[in-house]
Amino acid sequence: MLISIGVIAALPWLLASGYWRGILVLCAMNVLLALSLNLVLGYTGQLNLGQSAFFGIGAYVSTILIKTYGWNFWLAALAAVGAAGLVGVALAAFAVRLRGHYLAIASLGFAVITYQVLVNWESVTQGVRGIYGILPPVPNTVALFYLVAGIGLLVYFLLDNLVHSPVGDTLRAIREDEVSAAALGVNAAVWKAFAFGLGAAIAGLAGCFYPGFVGTLVPDAFGIVESFTMMAMVIVGGMGTMIGPVIGAIVLTFLPELLRGFGELRLMVYGLALTLVVLFMPGGIVQAWIAFRNKLA
Amino acid sequence: MTDLLALIVQQSVNGVYLGCLYVMVALGLTLIYGVLNQINFAHADFVTVGAFTAFFTVTRFATKVLGIPDTGAYLLSLFAALGAGALLGWVVSAAVFAPLRRRGADELRPLIATIGVSVLLENGQLALFGPIPYQFDSPLARETIRLGPIFFSGQSALVVAVSVAAIAALYAFMRFTFMGKALRAVAQDRETAGLMGINENLVIALTIVIASALAGVAGAMLGPVVVLTPFTGASLIVKAFAIVIIGGFGNMEGTIIAGLLVGIIEAFTVQYLGSGLIDLVVFAMLLAMLVLRPTGLIAERKEENV
Numbered sequence: 001m002l003i004s005i006g007v008i009a010a011l012p013w014l015l016a017s018g019y020w021r022g023i024l025v026l027c028a029m030n031v032l033l034a035l036s037l038n039l040v041l042g043y044t045g046q047l048n049l050g051q052s053a054f055f056g057i058g059a060y061v062s063t064i065l066i067k068t069y070g071w072n073f074w075l076a077a078l079a080a081v082g083a084a085g086l087v088g089v090a091l092a093a094f095a096v097r098l099r100g101h102y103l104a105i106a107s108l109g110f111a112v113i114t115y116q117v118l119v120n121w122e123s124v125t126q127g128v129r130g131i132y133g134i135l136p137p138v139p140n141t142v143a144l145f146y147l148v149a150g151i152g153l154l155v156y157f158l159l160d161n162l163v164h165s166p167v168g169d170t171l172r173a174i175r176e177d178e179v180s181a182a183a184l185g186v187n188a189a190v191w192k193a194f195a196f197g198l199g200a201a202i203a204g205l206a207g208c209f210y211p212g213f214v215g216t217l218v219p220d221a222f223g224i225v226e227s228f229t230m231m232a233m234v235i236v237g238g239m240g241t242m243i244g245p246v247i248g249a250i251v252l253t254f255l256p257e258l259l260r261g262f263g264e265l266r267l268m269v270y271g272l273a274l275t276l277v278v279l280f281m282p283g284g285i286v287q288a289w290i291a292f293r294n295k296l297a
Numbered sequence: 298m299t300d301l302l303a304l305i306v307q308q309s310v311n312g313v314y315l316g317c318l319y320v321m322v323a324l325g326l327t328l329i330y331g332v333l334n335q336i337n338f339a340h341a342d343f344v345t346v347g348a349f350t351a352f353f354t355v356t357r358f359a360t361k362v363l364g365i366p367d368t369g370a371y372l373l374s375l376f377a378a379l380g381a382g383a384l385l386g387w388v389v390s391a392a393v394f395a396p397l398r399r400r401g402a403d404e405l406r407p408l409i410a411t412i413g414v415s416v417l418l419e420n421g422q423l424a425l426f427g428p429i430p431y432q433f434d435s436p437l438a439r440e441t442i443r444l445g446p447i448f449f450s451g452q453s454a455l456v457v458a459v460s461v462a463a464i465a466a467l468y469a470f471m472r473f474t475f476m477g478k479a480l481r482a483v484a485q486d487r488e489t490a491g492l493m494g495i496n497e498n499l500v501i502a503l504t505i506v507i508a509s510a511l512a513g514v515a516g517a518m519l520g521p522v523v524v525l526t527p528f529t530g531a532s533l534i535v536k537a538f539a540i541v542i543i544g545g546f547g548n549m550e551g552t553i554i555a556g557l558l559v560g561i562i563e564a565f566t567v568q569y570l571g572s573g574l575i576d577l578v579v580f581a582m583l584l585a586m587l588v589l590r591p592t593g594l595i596a597e598r599k600e601e602n603v
Binding site: 047094098100101102109116119224271 | 336419
């Protein structure tokens with residue numbers, strides 16, 4: 001805990017240029033998003049490809065409340081987190097009836113619908129023209145990084161406690177075998193709704209910081225590609241572990257930056273990396289590391 | 298009144314044409330799902346590869362090298378795209394699906410691996426061809442056929458003809474050939490089929506190759522009527538999934554009906570609500586379907602997924 005606080009405190013001064021500080025903020029946001037998806041995908045075993053929608057809902061609800069209704073940032077963030085969480089519970093209504101690929105496509109369809117609503121509901125969202133001149137809640141990038149990274153750390157430890165509590169056991173029981181879990185008296189519907197709602201709320205929380213960081217808000221930031229990116233972070237890092245998605249988020253935020261020299265081949269390498277990790281490190285970086293350490297010992 | 302009727306018929310014709318293209322793409326997904334219980338997320342990118350293959354066949358190889366007139370060149374490009382799709386399908390089958398199957402992977406990992414393949418293909422083509430849209434002409438798109446008050450282009454007649462022929466060939470293959478029978482056997486029960494001496498790996502590879510070849514041809518037919526970029530196919534993939542689900546995963550008849558239905562609904566959405574709302578209407582339909590009848594239009598045996 002102390003070490004991670006120390007690392008977070010030192011990072012903006014180790015990577016001191018404005019550009020790299022921006023990447024750090026992005027990285028902290030990605031960590032939050034990966035943590036949010038991991039709760040649903042990794043611990044509850046629900047194939048959710050709609051996480052980008054909650055990120056978008058958080059961003060739009062908070063920004064509209066601030067810009068149009070003049071709300072205070074924190075109040076707006078609270079409302080946005082609540083809204084994303086509620087929509088997450090609503091999506092869980094599908095998860096109660098559907099499993100596996102059906103849920104994957106249903107949640108993907110949900111993400112597409114959310115995206116289309118953002119594009120078409122112009123009177124509220126400004127559609128593809130976008131919302132401009134959005135200010136971050138704190139004056140500079142370093143402060144924004146400390147804020148988002150601090151929240152990320154807090155969320156990490158809260159989730160860590162959660163998954164090591166009986167609630168975590170319940171979620172894992174649903175993941176491993178829903179029928180057996182139900183036979184043991186687990187109300188799978190309620191707990192799925194809980195996981196979806198909490199996961200969505202955390203993604204919505206990440207969404208609150210995104211518009212202020214970028215300064216503008218357009219629907220394209222919340223397309224289904226964003227869901228794929230989050231999923232890649234969780235898988236590459238190691239899903240169903242707490243630290244895995246954090247590592248995945250860090251690696252996949254910085255890897256494209258380090259590959260910038262490859263120009264247009266950059267994203268190609270990213271796709272290749274994703275496929276290769278699934279093929280050759282099925283448990284992600286975390287499991288590969290454990291296996292490597294065991295081999296040394 | 299006759300005007301309204303003519304309009305309805307005209308939009309239905311447009312819808313059937315669009316629907317045929319969707320069916321060509323979605324059938325492949327459904328075939329793969331039926332046999333393998335896996336989703337190929339890169340499937341629609343095979344459509345893009347087919348379209349680019351057709352583009353280069355028409356504009357470079359056939360007309361410049363072989364000196365074929367343009368109608369012949371375009372028809373040749375359909376076969377080139379078929380070959381490109383089949384080849385790509387074989388590569389993905391051997392490099393991604395087969396190793397994951399050997400390891401007995403769950404349903405999630407092949408999905409993620411093919412998302413990676415999709416990103417790889419899209420950006421690989423972006424690096425090769427650049428972001429500026431390509432355009433090529435099908436000589437058939439210039440022909441207008443008139444039937445009373447109804448108009449349609451030669452291209453849409455070709456699309457419908459090729460789709461019907463492809464579906465007929467597929468059905469004949471499934472019914473009357475040994476490999477077709479083997480394919481159906483593997484779809485029903487992979488292990489038992491293996492015990493009966495069917496080479497299941499060959500059957501699965503063949504299924505993926507056939508599915509990808511269909512996607513390639515669809516690309517060659519789509520190429521001349523859209524702005525061709527490396528991301529052309531990607532815009533189709535989610536809709537193709539919607540069709541597969543509406544029709545019932547792994548169910549060919551259901552997929553064909555759902556594809557045509559989505560095409561027709563899309564045509565009428567453009568007419569009455571505006572083209573911006575197409576995706577909204579299609580996916581609202583998908584979610585409604587999942588709530589009301591999650592087994593798809595034609596109920597199937599795969600209860601465990603619902």
